[in-house]
Amino acid sequence: MTHDEARELLELYQLGVLDEADRREVEEHLKTGCEDCRKALAEVAAFNASILASVPLVEPPPRVRDRVLAAVTPPKPRPKAQPHYLPWMAMAAALALAVWLGNEARLKNEQLIVARRQVETVTTERDRLNSALTFLSAPETRPVGAKEDIAKPRGLYFVNPQSGILLIATNLPVLPAGRTYQMWLIPKGQAPVSAGLFKPDVRGGAVHIQPGAVDVANAAAVAISVEPEAGSTAPTTTPLLVTPVAGI
Amino acid sequence: MNWSTKIFFVVAMAAAVLRAAGDGDLVARLRRRDPEALGELYDRYGRLIYSLILRIVANQAIAEELVQESFLRVWNRSEGFQEERGSLGPWVLTIARNQALDYVRSLEGRSSKRSVSVDDTEPPVAMNAAEERILDGIQLKKVRVAIERLSANHRLVIEMAYFEGLSQTEMAERISQPLGTIKTWTRMALKSLREELGAVAS
Numbered sequence: 001m002t003h004d005e006a007r008e009l010l011e012l013y014q015l016g017v018l019d020e021a022d023r024r025e026v027e028e029h030l031k032t033g034c035e036d037c038r039k040a041l042a043e044v045a046a047f048n049a050s051i052l053a054s055v056p057l058v059e060p061p062p063r064v065r066d067r068v069l070a071a072v073t074p075p076k077p078r079p080k081a082q083p084h085y086l087p088w089m090a091m092a093a094a095l096a097l098a099v100w101l102g103n104e105a106r107l108k109n110e111q112l113i114v115a116r117r118q119v120e121t122v123t124t125e126r127d128r129l130n131s132a133l134t135f136l137s138a139p140e141t142r143p144v145g146a147k148e149d150i151a152k153p154r155g156l157y158f159v160n161p162q163s164g165i166l167l168i169a170t171n172l173p174v175l176p177a178g179r180t181y182q183m184w185l186i187p188k189g190q191a192p193v194s195a196g197l198f199k200p201d202v203r204g205g206a207v208h209i210q211p212g213a214v215d216v217a218n219a220a221a222v223a224i225s226v227e228p229e230a231g232s233t234a235p236t237t238t239p240l241l242v243t244p245v246a247g248i
Numbered sequence: 249m250n251w252s253t254k255i256f257f258v259v260a261m262a263a264a265v266l267r268a269a270g271d272g273d274l275v276a277r278l279r280r281r282d283p284e285a286l287g288e289l290y291d292r293y294g295r296l297i298y299s300l301i302l303r304i305v306a307n308q309a310i311a312e313e314l315v316q317e318s319f320l321r322v323w324n325r326s327e328g329f330q331e332e333r334g335s336l337g338p339w340v341l342t343i344a345r346n347q348a349l350d351y352v353r354s355l356e357g358r359s360s361k362r363s364v365s366v367d368d369t370e371p372p373v374a375m376n377a378a379e380e381r382i383l384d385g386i387q388l389k390k391v392r393v394a395i396e397r398l399s400a401n402h403r404l405v406i407e408m409a410y411f412e413g414l415s416q417t418e419m420a421e422r423i424s425q426p427l428g429t430i431k432t433w434t435r436m437a438l439k440s441l442r443e444e445l446g447a448v449a450s
Contacts, residue, residue: 011438012409012416016346019415047445049338051410052300052345054391060298064312065290068319073283 001025003034010037010044136168137205153204155241157222164211165195165222169241172204175226182227183210184235188220195222197231219245274336278326286323293337294319297344304348304411314351318344349413387445394444402437405430 006029012018013026030037135141142154155169167183175181183195200206223239274292277285297318302311321343322336395403408414408422416434420427 008435008438012434015409015413017409017413017415019417022416045338045342047442048410049341050387050391050445051395051406051441052341053296053337054388054395055296055299055303055411057295058299058302059295060312060315064298064315065287065294067312067316068290068294069283069287071316071320072286072323 001029003029003036006030006034006037007040010040011048014041014044014048133168133207134205137170137201137203137207139171139203139205141170153240155224155243157241157243159214159216159219159222159245161214161216164209164214166210167198167206167208167222167224167241169200169206169208169224170204172200172206172240173226174202174204175199178229179226180229180231181206181208181224182231182235183208184223184225184239185210185214185219186221186223187215187218192223192235194231194233197227216245221245275326278323281326286319289322289336289340290319293340296337297340300341300344301348304345305351310351311348314344314347318347321347345410345413353413391441391445394441397444398437398440401433402440405433406437406441409434 006026009018009022009026013023018026030041136156143156151171153169153171153173155167158166158168160166165183165185172181180197180199182197184192185195186192195210196208198206198208221242221244223235223242225235225239226237227235274285274289278289294315298311298315301314301318302308305311305314318340322340395406398406404423405419408419414422416430417427419425419434420430423430
């Protein structure tokens with residue numbers, strides 16, 4: 001295809017309506033690097049556009065512009081709609097808050113009821129234990145097998161290898177000022193070891209626990225003594241309620 | 249040329265140059281994905297695009313739909329723009345024509361064809377001052393007059409090529425004329441128009 005032949009087809013080529021054979025030939029010619037055709041192609045584009053633009057002008061409905069813009073504009077909350085929505089949103093928020101608060105109050109109330117029940121249970125339990133301990137540490141209480149001797153100090157030791165030693169005592173002599181009772185664990189063939197300080201109630205009753213593991217197998221006896229307020233490393237007065245620990 | 253004609257011509261030239269400069273700014277803003285810029289582009293070319301598409305599809309509802317699709321296509325391709333300066337008009341027109349012809353061809357079961365060079369696969373290029381004038385009102389009036397002056401057969405082949413997207417073989421089938429006759433008419437018609445509108449290209 002000569003340059004003139006190709007140039008005559010450039011308008012149709014630019015429009016994309018050339019038959020396949022003609023299109024290929026025009027492209028072959030353009031590939032030869034024809035400078036005139038390259039320049040002409042830009043002119044042809046303008047020429048074709050002016051023919052396309054020569055159509056009778058018709059005004060499009062305004063909705064077309066709206067639709068074009070709506071398609072590329074990210075949706076925004078319409079300001080006019082806000083005063084309308086706001087009371088509803090506020091009401092919804094208030095309602096949600098009320099429901100939540102109500103729920104919270106109900107939950108709190110339930111928790112309170114549970115706590116009260118627990119306290120009641122604990123109180124009942126404590127009262128039961130207290131009455132038992134009061135009963136045990138009362139001067140008038142004695143083991144059924146023991147002789148009735150109200151004035152004599154009396155004590156009952158319990159020992160547990162893991163938990164320690166428990167003493168329930170009655171009729172303990174009233175302590176002089178600045179003095180305390182001290183419990184002792186006396187191992188076999190060794191010096192007594194302190195097992196804690198305690199003071200009895202006004203009636204001479206006491207419940208004392210020395211927590212901790214106890215080497216029961218090597219324990220010879222348990223006892224108490226009156227000691228200075230701070231306690232002693234070894235008994236300084238005659239021990240009371242000396243009770244041998246029975247071997248296993 | 250009398251004075252009032254000269255002044256009118258100068259004003260029209262200035263308006264065309266300003267409009268083209270505005271397009272350069274529009275290109276930059278479209279590239280930044282500024283929806284307002286698409287609004288301005290629509291204000292400049294929306295009526296022309298609608299008119300062209302309506303001319304091709306001859307259905308108002310479909311034309312509205314295709315205008316929207318055309319501008320969306322411009323929007324989606326705007327990031328590929330290379331030139332700050334350059335008239336968007338011819339490019340937007342080409343996109344609109346392709347959209348409308350694709351629709352018509354799909355109705356007729358014909359395969360889709362694309363125009364080249366200012367195809368929508370290519371970003372618009374800077375145009376010289378003469379090319380920027382192509383959508384100028386005076387120029388368009390000249391084009392209408394030139395087309396009216398064509399003989400009926402010459403005008404028919406121009407219509408079929410530009411607004412129906414028919415190849416010369418398709419034209420020959422459509423109006424039952426030998427392909428050679430169609431080729432002659434087309435060549436003659438384009439020659440007349442080039443001569444009448446010579447000012448555009450030179």
